[in-house]
Amino acid sequence: MRKNTKQIYVGDVPVGGTSPITVQSMTNTITRDIESTVNQIISLEQCGCDIIRSAINNIDDAKAIPIIKEQIHIPIIGDIQFDYRLAIEAVKNGVDCLRINPGNIGNKDRVKEVVNCCKEYDVPIRVGVNSGSISQKFIDKYGGVNSDSLVYSCLEQVEFLESLGFYDMKLALKSSDVNMTIESYKKISELTNYPLHVGITEAGPKSTGIIKSAVGIGSLLSQGIGDTIRVSLTAPPEEEVIVGKEILKSLKLKTEGVNIVSCPTCARTNIDLIKIVEEAEERLKTVDKNITVAIMGCVVNGPGEAREADIGITGGNGEGLIFKKGKIVKKVSEEFLLDELMNEIEKM
Numbered sequence: 296m297r298k299n300t301k302q303i304y305v306g307d308v309p310v311g312g313t314s315p316i317t318v319q320s321m322t323n324t325i326t327r328d329i330e331s332t333v334n335q336i337i338s339l340e341q342c343g344c345d346i347i348r349s350a351i352n353n354i355d356d357a358k359a360i361p362i363i364k365e366q367i368h369i370p371i372i373g374d375i376q377f378d379y380r381l382a383i384e385a386v387k388n389g390v391d392c393l394r395i396n397p398g399n400i401g402n403k404d405r406v407k408e409v410v411n412c413c414k415e416y417d418v419p420i421r422v423g424v425n426s427g428s429i430s431q432k433f434i435d436k437y438g439g440v441n442s443d444s445l446v447y448s449c450l451e452q453v454e455f456l457e458s459l460g461f462y463d464m465k466l467a468l469k470s471s472d473v474n475m476t477i478e479s480y481k482k483i484s485e486l487t488n489y490p491l492h493v494g495i496t497e498a499g500p501k502s503t504g505i506i507k508s509a510v511g512i513g514s515l516l517s518q519g520i521g522d523t524i525r526v527s528l529t530a531p532p533e534e535e536v537i538v539g540k541e542i543l544k545s546l547k548l549k550t551e552g553v554n555i556v557s558c559p560t561c562a563r564t565n566i567d568l569i570k571i572v573e574e575a576e577e578r579l580k581t582v583d584k585n586i587t588v589a590i591m592g593c594v595v596n597g598p599g600e601a602r603e604a605d606i607g608i609t610g611g612n613g614e615g616l617i618f619k620k621g622k623i624v625k626k627v628s629e630e631f632l633l634d635e636l637m638n639e640i641e642k643m
């Protein structure tokens with residue numbers, strides 16, 4: 296069962312509590328290159344991104360925020376490293392949330408200035424600590440970089456923000472080590488009620504990054520931990536959003552959109568199922584229906600195994616069957632099978 300955390304708002308998107316688990320990504324354009332940044336955010340919105348984060352590296356990035364916001368439809372988080380003045384400028388220029396690691400913003404007076412600005416503009420803060428930025432005193436206390444030093448380093452920052460009367464926070468504890476990430480989030484989930492931003496940082500190239508993210512994020516979500524997720528891949532950010540949504544769908548934490556079920560193929564497969572599935576995946580990306588589509592290699596297990604699917608195809612010898620809810624509705628030759636499936640889906 297999902298933990299009922301405190302709910303905060305990033306722009307108009309709720310995070311935490313009983314609100315849907317959101318998918319985030321981060322732009323890789325130069326933020327002040329407004330046209331490129333807006334184009335990438337729009338593309339990410341079309342993939343289903345709920346919240347976007349952009350790096351604020353200088354004053355021009357901060358000043359680009361209001362112009363970017365006029366052209367996009369999802370909240371934008373300003374990602375700040377080190378410079379508290381940029382954090383303040385980002386808030387004044389309209390970011391919907393600030394991502395900072397208070398530990399690298401500088402002395403407490405600087406953090407206080409940032410927090411006061413967030414209070415004034417009603418902007419939440421994502422406190423982000425990763426394994427590379429753990430306070431040395433906790434590394435010494437807990438014997439190295441581990442889940443305890445990560446958690447208590449984050450909690451120290453949370454307590455400092457709370458001492459300033461600031462509670463509008465979500466927390467992130469990032470490590471590229473999947474086990475450490477899982478342990479850390481489990482611990483902090485027991486120690487605080489703030490919403491958690493879950494992800495495996497620097498997860499790597501697409502193939503291994505997807506696996507690490509699915510295992511790490513997936514196991515936490517399956518234990519009811521996590522309110523917003525970011526899959527971190529060395530790949531175009533659209534891929535992160537697609538993978539993030541699939542993780543949620545696989546745990547039935549998101550039911551919107553097309554869910555594809557397909558068989559692994561075997562000696563009974565007599566059609567080019569792998570090609571059909573690849574093409575179907577591409578064509579179904581733009582279908583805005585909440586349906587499960589099964590694509591099965593043979594009639595032996597096809598409609599039966601995919602009885603739960605709303606619609607599907609099952610291969611025969613150079614031909615296939617289209618079925619709905621386990622009942623065969625049409626026989627079609629292999630070359631028209633996918634087109635016919637798409638026609639039937641359109642009618643649904």
Ligand code: SF4
Pocket residue numbers: 558559560561562563564591592593594595596597
């Ligand atoms: Fe093999 Fe048929 Fe099962 Fe596909 S559905 S794996 S072709 S038995």
